[in-house]
Amino acid sequence: MSTFRNLVKPYMLWMGIFIIIPMLLIVFYAFTTKGNDVITVKFTMDNFLKFFDSVYIKVLLKSLNIALITTIVCIILGYPVAYIIANTKQKTQTLLMLLITIPMWINTLVKTYAWISVLSDNGIVNSFLAKLGLAPITMMYTDFAVTLGMVYNFLPFMILEIYTALAKLDRSLIDAGNDLGANKLQIFQKIVFPLSLSGVISGITLVFLPSVSTFVIPKLLGGGQYMLIGNLIENQFITVGEWNFGSAISLIMACIILISMYFTRKFDQDKSENGNKKEVKHA
Amino acid sequence: MRTLIKFENIVKEFDGQLVLKGINLEINENEFVTLLGPSGCGKTTLLRILGGFVDQTEGKIFFEDIEISNVPAYKREINTVFQKYALFPHMNVFDNIAFGLHIKKQSKDIIQQKVNKMLRLVGLDGFEDKMVTLLSGGQQQRVAIARALVNEPMVLLLDEPLGALDLKLRKEMQHELKKIQKEVGITFIYVTHDQEEALTMSDKIVVINNGEIQQIGTPIDIYNEPENRFVADFIGESNIIEGFMIEDYQVMFDDKKFECVDYGFDDKESVDIVIRPEDIDIVTPEMGMLKGIIRSSIFKGVHYEMSVETEYRDFIVHTTDYTEPGKEVGLHFFPEDIHVMYKMGTY
Structure with a gap:
């Protein structure tokens, strides 16, 4: 046993260097003023107080709002797709899931650039509209474009999670529902959907969290003026050079994410109380 | 005794393989019938065809002289106890048993009354709020039986229900099942590969091999007067x-x-x-x-x-x-x- 335990040590060192120390640095920056050196360290809360300016709060709310819409759209689009895939033949399932995951292999940046050529004023959609003799629609640099980009990027995660939950559902439960007089709709409402909720919850985690903090998609599809919390942090570090303020925003974001994760987890456990998850605990 | 179920020349083909080769069988009211045979003989398929979970390739099923070959499972007056119980893991004991009654939109009082009666019948009073995943195998088995019987079906199908239990519990449940069957007075159709189980519980045993019925008879007939080498070899x-x-x-x-x-x-x-x-x-x-x-x-x-x-x-x-x-x-x-x-x- 002890020899195996020793194998963990290099990993802990790795964790320390690449995860713990950078995190501590962020905390350090967030609580200090600009222009520190090794000898003089000035602690302050100003970085946090500054954030509670209405401008920044608006950015935060907008980010949460867009992430929420993205998540909801992903559930609405993803659930039926996952449901249909899970009900096809085993071979078809594998193939379809492969197709769903292929876009995940391609860099977000590339995929987002591709959307620009679709959505821009003289892009594919608008040239098609022009051919039909219709007026062009401005789509680039709108909430619509940003949300679309996010949904496109994060939808596979949602499908994957819901599909996994549906695929591991015991078929005999559906037979049992059928046997007890439930029709297809009732079986879905009372058995399939409640038992797939854990998949939806993990899908929400996988979609909502990156949507809140992404900065590539809003930057490309929303334009330079489009400000979400991710862009705000990026700006502080790269353009403005306010590392202290940027760190403080990052910490605030981390707290929000932590809290939202806590609630989704809690909700998940309440729902599947004593269900599959707890069974493992009691076994 | 009145004939309740009649299988007429049931044939089932799975991917070009004949699983059932023309089954003709009559099952009477209030009978405890066991379909007995080695694994892969088609006995479970026959049960699933009767339950409505699998369609037969050929042949007809009659229930009280009315053909039910094309009636979907949820409309048949038959309930099933599944091999691995198939209890709903997100519901407690009460909700599992009440599932069928909820679907039929029965009133709360009646549901409460019927579920309590079932809990007493299977010896699980006081368990209504427990989550089914916390129960032992034997208790889950009882919930599965209660969940099926609460709907007052005319026929209860049991698909190797005791397979997952240990020997002692299995013997206990055998007697209990027989007792329950007498108490509720309905037809039980029981699938097993365990000849001893079949001999202990059944009024009538149907020995099946390779998708064909080998012999139909009382346990004593089957044991003492096996009709062919297979039956003699398989039973005892x-x-x-x-x-x-x-x-x-x-x-x-x-x-x-x-x-x-x-x-x-x-x-x-x-x-x-x-x-x-x-x-x-x-x-x-x-x-x-x-x-x-x-x-x-x-x-x-x-x-x-x-x-x-x-x-x-x-x-x-x-x-x-x-x-x-x-x-x-x-x-x-x-x-x-x-x-x-x-x-x-x-x-």
Whole structure:
């Protein structure tokens, strides 16, 4: 046993260097003023107080709002797709899931650039509209474009999670529902959907969290003026050079994410109380 | 007794493979019927066709003289206890049992009353708020039975329901199931590969092999008068011997003539003969009808299982008296212990 335990040590060192120390640095920056050196360290809360300016709060709310819409759209689009895939033949399932995951292999940046050529004023959609003799629609640099980009990027995660939950559902439960007089709709409402909720919850985690903090998609599809919390942090570090303020925003974001994760987890456990998850605990 | 269910020439094909080859079977009211056979013989498929979970390739099913071949599962007055119980893991015991009643939109009071009655019947009073995933195998089994019976079906299908339980619990549940069946007074159709289970519980046993019915009869019929080599071999242990009928009441095997109680075969017809191990007595070599040497003697609890080598074959003998291996003995059996069967495939 002890020899195996020793194998963990290099990993802990790795964790320390690449995860713990950078995190501590962020905390350090967030609580200090600009222009520190090794000898003089000035602690302050100003970085946090500054954030509670209405401008920044608006950015935060907008980010949460867009992430929420993205998540909801992903559930609405993803659930039926996952449901249909899970009900096809085993071979078809594998193939379809492969197709769903292929876009995940391609860099977000590339995929987002591709959307620009679709959505821009003289892009594919608008040239098609022009051919039909219709007026062009401005789509680039709108909430619509940003949300679309996010949904496109994060939808596979949602499908994957819901599909996994549906695929591991015991078929005999559906037979049992059928046997007890439930029709297809009732079986879905009372058995399939409640038992797939854990998949939806993990899908929400996988979609909502990156949507809140992404900065590539809003930057490309929303334009330079489009400000979400991710862009705000990026700006502080790269353009403005306010590392202290940027760190403080990052910490605030981390707290929000932590809290939202806590609630989704809690909700998940309440729902599947004593269900599959707890069974493992009691076994 | 009134015929409740009738299978007419049921054929089932899975990917070009014939799983059921034309099953004709009638099941009466209030009967405990067991479909018995080795795994893969088609017994579960037949049950699933009756439950409505699988469509037959050919043939018809009648329920009270009305054809139900195309009636979907949720509209059939049949409930099932599934192999691995298939309880709903996100519901507690009460909600699991009440599921069917909720679907039928029965009033709260009635649901409460019926569920409580079922909980008492299966001995789970006080368990209504427990999550099913926290129950033991035996308790889950009881919930599954209650969940099916609460709907007051005319037929209860049980698909190897005791397979996952340990031996002691299985025996307990066998008696309990039989008791429940008598109490609710409905038809039970029970699928198992365990011949002992079948003999203990059934009013009628249907022995199935390779998608064909081999024999239908009471447990005593099936055990004492197996119709062919397969049934004799599958139900209990047996010595199966090839021979031929000389004439009525006279059979010949191992170069000897024996008196028997069977008749109606053609003269000189080849037959299979079965002699149950417990019907053979060990006697002195002079008294025996066949002579042999004891090759092994294994203690089995109640009896010894002996292997006796004779000139033509080894006989299995069950006896409570110990005889040491290596000793020369005689084998004795009475005419009624010799069961003559038609050769397989010729009846």
